[in-house]
Amino acid sequence: MERYLDYEERVKKLQKMVDEVCEKIKSGRLTLGQAKKEAALVRLKAEKLLPFEMDKFDLIYMSRFNRLIEQFLLPKLKEDLSE
DSSP states (O other): OOHHHHHHHHHHHHHHHHHHHHHHOOOOOOOHHHHHHHHHHHHHHHHHOOOGGHHHHHHIIIIHHHHHHIIHHHHHHHHHOOO
16 A cells, blocks of 8 residues: 555656646747756656656657647747747
8 A cells, every 4th residue: 555655646746747847838938948858857757756657658748748849839939930
């Protein structure tokens, strides 16, 4: 039971980190480079928290980061370049 709780705590910690980065991306306050760096840092932390779950992390969270970057940052970048 203790092992299960520890796992659940690590998952919650990871979800909180992911949510924070997602909010930063959606806010538009990050540059493309900063957003990619934040996502990479969360991935590194995830490797320490849940090393055997990285395939799921990449499938779920990295794709989420990429989608948010495409949705919120790339249009802004294209707009800035066209001005």
